Amino acid sequence: MKVLSKSEWTILTLILVYSFIPTFGGLFRVLEFVGGPAIAPDNPRASATPFPIVLHILSSFMFCLLGAIQFLPSIRRQHPAAHRAFGRIVAMAGCLSAGSGLWMTHFYSFPISLQGNLLYWARIILGFLMICFIVWSVIAVRFRNVFQHSAYMLRAYAIGQGASTQTFIGIGWMIFFETEMTGPLRDATMVFAWALNLLIAEVLIWAILAPKRQSVVRVLSENPSGVGQ
């Protein structure tokens, strides 16, 4: 049985490639804590307090990768039970990812070059929003509101995937300017990456997910009784 269409494989592959560095790259940090080689760049905050960052890396991994599968229409239609089961894991992983991110934002001791006021507040606000969006999405599906469910999950996913957009911009900057971005410019770029993701999410929500009012009106005006549908 063919589970995924060609375009769904393409979407899945693109998301996997896009999320590869923050998701799989993060696993090197976890490997380091269980006695593996130190491949990830030095992070004194992580070495001093490893538990939250390990929780963050593992939950973000699940959220980004399993979350990508959740958006594929074929899985939702052909395997609704799997969509529900994965959905529970993704929702929990998303809340843990944002919760541990919030914890680190507040309690890790960052030099100002890595987290100024702008980034601190952006992380606090977006971390809380990500949890609220996931909770709202779960409530919506309990009330059978599929549009609100998918829209709010996509918004939460866009916040989570901010990590990938930030990584891409950061790497682009390093290749172009041969130096790492720090200070207010880094803060502003991180916030820009989140804003960009949320903007793209809104475009997708209103272009693809929103119920097409005009086509409903057209169908009803062509066949007001709805007979034969």
Ligand code: HEM
């Ligand atoms: C869900 C997608 C996310 C992924 C894949 C991700 C990935 C990562 C990774 C791999 C690290 C470890 C960096 C290192 O080892 O030095 C990290 C750290 C961190 N993340 Fe996330 N993250 C995600 C979402 C978030 C969100 C939503 C927030 C904001 C609330 C956040 C805040 C943080 C903070 C504060 C750190 C510590 C950074 C440091 O110590 O330099 N992350 N993240």
